[in-house]
Amino acid sequence: xxxxHEHFDAIVVGAGPSGNAAAYTMAKxxxxxxxxxxxxxxxxxxxxxxILYADALERLIPDFREEAxxxxxxxxQRMWMLDETSHVGAHYRSDDFNExxxxxxxxxxxxxxxWFARTVREAGxxxxxxxxxxxxxxxxxxxxxxxxxxxxxxxxxxxxxxxGEGVNGLVGQRxxxxxxxxxxxxxxxxxxxxxLDQKVIEDRFNLSSEEEGVVIEAVGSVxxxxxxxGFLYTNRESVSIGIGCMLGDFVETAIPPYKLxxxxxxxxxxxxxxxxxxxxxYSAHLIPEGGFSxxxxxxxxxxxxxxxxxxxxxxxxxxxxxxxxxxGRLAGETVAALKAENKPFTQVNLRAYEAALKDxxxxxxxxxxxxxxxxxxxxxxxxxxxxxxLSSALxxxxxxxxxxxxxxxxxxxxxxxxxxGGFRGLMSDMWKVARAWR
Amino acid sequence: MTDTTATTRIEERLYQNRYRVDEGxxxxxxxxxxxxxxxxxxxxxxxxxxxxxxxxxxxxxxxTDGCMECGSCRIVCAKTGEIEWSYPRGGYGVLFxxx
Numbered sequence: 001x002x003x004x005h006e007h008f009d010a011i012v013v014g015a016g017p018s019g020n021a022a023a024y025t026m027a028k029x030x031x032x033x034x035x036x037x038x039x040x041x042x043x044x045x046x047x048x049x050x051i052l053y054a055d056a057l058e059r060l061i062p063d064f065r066e067e068a069x070x071x072x073x074x075x076x077q078r079m080w081m082l083d084e085t086s087h088v089g090a091h092y093r094s095d096d097f098n099e100x101x102x103x104x105x106x107x108x109x110x111x112x113x114x115w116f117a118r119t120v121r122e123a124g125x126x127x128x129x130x131x132x133x134x135x136x137x138x139x140x141x142x143x144x145x146x147x148x149x150x151x152x153x154x155x156x157x158x159x160x161x162x163x164g165e166g167v168n169g170l171v172g173q174r175x176x177x178x179x180x181x182x183x184x185x186x187x188x189x190x191x192x193x194x195x196l197d198q199k200v201i202e203d204r205f206n207l208s209s210e211e212e213g214v215v216i217e218a219v220g221s222v223x224x225x226x227x228x229x230g231f232l233y234t235n236r237e238s239v240s241i242g243i244g245c246m247l248g249d250f251v252e253t254a255i256p257p258y259k260l261x262x263x264x265x266x267x268x269x270x271x272x273x274x275x276x277x278x279x280x281x282y283s284a285h286l287i288p289e290g291g292f293s294x295x296x297x298x299x300x301x302x303x304x305x306x307x308x309x310x311x312x313x314x315x316x317x318x319x320x321x322x323x324x325x326x327x328g329r330l331a332g333e334t335v336a337a338l339k340a341e342n343k344p345f346t347q348v349n350l351r352a353y354e355a356a357l358k359d360x361x362x363x364x365x366x367x368x369x370x371x372x373x374x375x376x377x378x379x380x381x382x383x384x385x386x387x388x389x390l391s392s393a394l395x396x397x398x399x400x401x402x403x404x405x406x407x408x409x410x411x412x413x414x415x416x417x418x419x420x421g422g423f424r425g426l427m428s429d430m431w432k433v434a435r436a437w438r
Numbered sequence: 439m440t441d442t443t444a445t446t447r448i449e450e451r452l453y454q455n456r457y458r459v460d461e462g463x464x465x466x467x468x469x470x471x472x473x474x475x476x477x478x479x480x481x482x483x484x485x486x487x488x489x490x491x492x493x494x495x496x497x498x499x500x501x502t503d504g505c506m507e508c509g510s511c512r513i514v515c516a517k518t519g520e521i522e523w524s525y526p527r528g529g530y531g532v533l534f535x536x537x
Contacts, residue, residue: 038525040458044533045507109537130529150527168509170525180516181509188510190486192451193536238536247484247510254483258448281536282451284486284506286513 008034008158010335011147012125013133013171015042018307018324019164020116021060025332027123031339034156035117035125036149038132043113046166047191047285048321049231049240051215052107056322060329061119065101069111071235072213073102076206080269081387082220082230087269088390098212106213106233106240108193136161136175136303143346144302147171160345161303162331164324167286169309177303178296183251184377185290185311187228189244190257192265194277198237204273205234217318220387222264224255227376227383229318230264232273239274241265244287246377257284289315292370298357299350304331312362316369316437323362330356368438375436381420382429389419448488452504460530464502466511467522474498475518481511506532 012023015037023035039045051074057064076093097103121127128149137146137155146157163172167186172178198210205214218230228245243257243264250257265274288294288311295312298305306312307324314323334353335345343349357363376382393412403411420426466489468478478498481490487504490511500511512523525531 038528040529040533043537045531045537047506047534047537050537110534111536113537132525132528134524168507168512170523181513183513186513188484188486188508247513250484250510251477251480251514254480256448256483256488257486258446258451258488262446279446279451279454281454281534282506283455283534283537284508284510286508286510 004034004153004156006032008032008156009339010034010160010162011036011156011158012162012164013147014164014166014307015039015113015117015120015127015129016046016164016166016307016324017113017116017321018309018312018328019162020113020120021325021328022162022164022306022332023125024060024120024123025329026336027120027125029332029336029339030124031336033125034128034158035120036128036131036133036147037117039129041114041129042117042127043110046109046113047283048109049191049233049242049318050107050109050112050321051233051318052105052112053319053322054101054103054105056325056329058101060325067119068115069107071106071108072207072211073097074104074106074215075212076214078214078216080216080218080220081390082218082222082267082269083388083391084221085268086391086395087218087220087267088387088394104215106215106235108235108238133165133171136171138175138302142301144175144300159302159339160335160350162306162335163303163309164306164328165309167288167308172303172305172309177300177305181286181288182290183248184246184373185288185294186247187244187287187289187315188247188250188257188284189242189287190261190282190284191240191242192261192279193238193240193281194274194279195238196277200276201234201237201239207234210236218264219383221384222267223383224253224260224263225380225384226250226253226255227380231318232270238280239277241270241274246289247286249380258282287315287320288313289373291315291373292363292366294373295366298354300347302345304335304350304353306331312366314365314369316372317365326360326362327357330360369436371436375432379429379432382433385419389415448504452487455504455506456533456535457503458530458533459503460526463527464500465507465524465526465531466500466502466505468498468500469520469522470497471518471520475515475520477515477518478520480514484510484514486510
């Protein structure tokens with residue numbers, strides 16, 4: 001490749017939801033944008049469950065539904081608590097979710113990201129794939145003025161660099177913009193794509209068309225005592241099934257992630273849902289789950305961090321791609337506004353991005369749950385004791401075996417109390433969770 | 439059709455994936471110390487691609503061909519400094535069809 005002599009307004013590192021949102025926003029505003037991704041095509045390095053939250057994308061591309069490769073919109077959410085042989089579930093299904101502009105969709109990221117990146121190019125940004133950014137280039141005052149890549153031709157320069165490089169973002173880390181990740185701030189998730197006949201999926205999940213989809217989130221014995229959740233999402237002709245637990249918990253338990261996934265897949269409540277499927281891909285990825293207190297420095301002279309690289313994941317609500325798109329958009333808008341006013345991209349000026357984040361659901365939500373990561377880490381029994389006690393109590397309730405109902409009720413109360421060493425243990429758990437939720 | 443809900447060997451899983459291997463340029467290397475640390479040994483179980491194994495002398499070794507570039511080994515061994523980790527050259531490494 002020949003040297004890129006052009007001096008860009010902005011360079012965006014990464015073509016995931018955050019990088020694409022940032023590049024799109026700036027290109028639309030008329031800025032001269034270069035986007036760089038290390039994959040063969042945008043999306044080839046990206047992994048997600050995946051649920052797309054329409055609102056965040058709609059604010060960028062209002063008519064995205066006409067073009068974007070979407071799988072199914074979600075009409076039903078199943079929340080399951082598993083022990084070894086049972087699940088206790090809360091399901092919410094509503095025909096209201098069959099609306100003109102559905103709120104949530106299942107997507108296949110490699111396909112969705114290609115579409116998104118193409119849309120960014122059509123908006124006027126230049127895209128360079130198969131290129132790994134290796135370092136940031138700084139001037140003698142420490143301001144970021146460009147990037148180095150593994151291509152020949154030397155550095156590429158820009159007024160500002162937007163880092164949408166993902167959770168395992170080495171560029172920002174190497175440049176000392178943020179500290180190393182900790183094993184208690186990231187979850188390791190593994191996933192498999194299981195293909196099934198479209199009609200089989202509809203029958204098996206009680207869906208009335210190829211547009212409707214179901215989401216299952218599972219906690220309990222499925223994580224083998226670790227802090228984590230399993231998930232199963234219905235796509236049009238496939239099912240995404242995966243499980244993620246805190247990386248530090250994997251270190252402690254020494255359970256291989258794929259064995260945990262196998263265990264989830266062979267659970268009696270899950271196994272029939274996958275019967276006869278053909279597995280066509282196995283993936284693994286980290287998820288930033290440190291929450292509010294793990295958010296690193298987000299702006300500096302000549303640089304901004306967006307998406308997973310900034311730890312923007314709401315682990316309680318399983319939201320991440322929407323936070324990525326919103327942070328990308330807000331960063332893009334900040335840069336476009338400064339450019340329009342001919343202001344330099346100094347740390348002080350870029351703080352407008354931080355202010356916008358604070359005004360948005362992104363920081364408000366992360367702040368709300370700031371205690372949750374530590375609370376769950378310190379109370380792993382929540383993932384094992386309760387599912388088991390609840391299952392046992394319900395079984396007592398449902399089995400008709402000649403035991404009178406009053407005795408059964410006493411037995412159920414005893415089971416629940418015993419799960420946490422008495423009434424005080426129960427109350428203490430409720431308090432801790434309520435406090436972290438507040 | 440095979441029963442894919444049964445326990446699957448890691449090799450069979452990775453066989454489904456697409457990779458473009460950068461021959462002779464592994465992106466993860468072990469910087470060996472006198473003894474392998476507990477953190478390094480834990481990679482035998484943690485690595486979701488099963489890239490880590492023991493050599494004939496019982497030392498930990500890595501084969502990166504099946505690596506999905508998650509970065510777990512890098513973070514787990516950040517304090518011991520035993521893992522040298524960089525992303526593969528642009529276009530190389532795992533290429534997700536679905537992601």
